[in-house]
Amino acid sequence: MKRMFGLLAGAVAALALGANIAAADLKISFSAENYPPFYEKGADGKWTGWEVEIQQAICAAMKEKCEIVDVAWDGIIPALVAKKIDAIIASMSITEERMQTIAFSDKYYNTPAVLVAPKKSAFDGKPESLKGKIVGVQVSTTHANYAEKYFKGSTVKTYQNFDDHNQDLAAGRVDAVVGDSLAFQDFLKSAGGACCEVKANLEDLAIFGPGVGVGIRKEDKDLLAKVNAAIKQIRADGTYDKISKKYFNFNIYGN
Numbered sequence: 001m002k003r004m005f006g007l008l009a010g011a012v013a014a015l016a017l018g019a020n021i022a023a024a025d026l027k028i029s030f031s032a033e034n035y036p037p038f039y040e041k042g043a044d045g046k047w048t049g050w051e052v053e054i055q056q057a058i059c060a061a062m063k064e065k066c067e068i069v070d071v072a073w074d075g076i077i078p079a080l081v082a083k084k085i086d087a088i089i090a091s092m093s094i095t096e097e098r099m100q101t102i103a104f105s106d107k108y109y110n111t112p113a114v115l116v117a118p119k120k121s122a123f124d125g126k127p128e129s130l131k132g133k134i135v136g137v138q139v140s141t142t143h144a145n146y147a148e149k150y151f152k153g154s155t156v157k158t159y160q161n162f163d164d165h166n167q168d169l170a171a172g173r174v175d176a177v178v179g180d181s182l183a184f185q186d187f188l189k190s191a192g193g194a195c196c197e198v199k200a201n202l203e204d205l206a207i208f209g210p211g212v213g214v215g216i217r218k219e220d221k222d223l224l225a226k227v228n229a230a231i232k233q234i235r236a237d238g239t240y241d242k243i244s245k246k247y248f249n250f251n252i253y254g255n
Contacts, residue, residue: 026066028055029085031073033161036186037247038091041070043182044244049117050247053091054108057239061230073160074140076087079099080215088215091180093142095209103218105227107166107211108240110254116169116184118177118195125200130154133175136165142208143178147209163187170195178202183250 030047034040038051049069059066071079079085080102094104094189117123124128131153135146136214139158147156157174159165165177166184170192176199185194202208214231216224234240244252 008075026064026087027069027074027085027089028059028066029069029079029217031076031198032070033073033163034164035183037182040203050243050252051089051091053243053246054240055235055241058089058227058230061233061239062226064226073138077215080217083217086217086220087227090215091183091212092215093209094211094213096205097145098215102215103220103224104213104215105224105229107213107254108231109252110211111180111182111252113146113178113208114181114184114198115176115178115197115200115202116188118169119176119197121199122175123199125202127151127153130176134173136168136174136177137177138162138165146202146204147178149204150202162168162242166193171244185236192237202242210227 001038003125030039034048035051037049039049041047053066055066069085069086075091076090077098080088088102090099092104094107098104098165114122115125123133127150130151134155134157134220135147135151136157136159137147139160144156147154157165157168159168162179162183165174165179166187168174169177181198181201184193184198188196188198194241208246214227216227218240
């Protein structure tokens with residue numbers, strides 16, 4: 001599973017000192033690679049998708065003006081730590097490994113990881129069924145971590161973009177791919193994805209974590225509190241469900 005905010009330098013310093021100074025614009029990052037139905041950039045340069053609308057709702061609840069900054073997925077945490085951005089809303093799973101470097105908000109959605117392969121294949125998600133096969137994953141994701149842990153008898157091939165491994169699957173250049181179940185929806189409904197289907201749900205709490213959260217620098221405790229309050233607010237006032245119903249016919253938040 002794979003993507004908020006920037007305070008001007010003076011405002012950050014003021015918050016760190018606990019000064020009562022209004023925050024400036026916030027820089028929110030999605031990954032530069034499209035990840036529908038969560039976020040994707042059109043030819044006009046505008047971002048659309050469920051996560052884009054959720055980001056806008058969170059910013060509105062915090063009464064903050066937010067700017068979107070796209071960063072390559074494998075550089076998104078370094079960009080946060082380096083203060084080039086101030087938070088990540090990009091379908092990033094809350095994991096112990098990532099929490100060694102950054103903090104996370106409360107979850108704002110949770111969907112299972114799945115194995116997708118050609119309909120005619122006999123893969124069932126068990127390592128032995130994929131022995132000697134090529135499994136595609138997006139680089140620097142929990143899905144890549146899962147494949148590397150469990151599919152040791154397979155060749156794990158990494159891709160910069162989610163769409164790239166889907167295209168290779170459709171073309172027969174990989175035998176199966178691992179990714180987020182919702183992110184596969186558009187692909188499986190497309191002409192190219194008609195070849196394939198979900199073969200198995202994949203579970204490992206230690207790898208996938210309890211859900212997806214907003215990534216924030218550890219020291220930005222005030223911002224973390226504001227984001228958590230905003231997530232709680234949009235879920236309580238119906239905004240979250242109103243947005244979600246435009247994209248999904250089930251409960252994306254989970255239990």
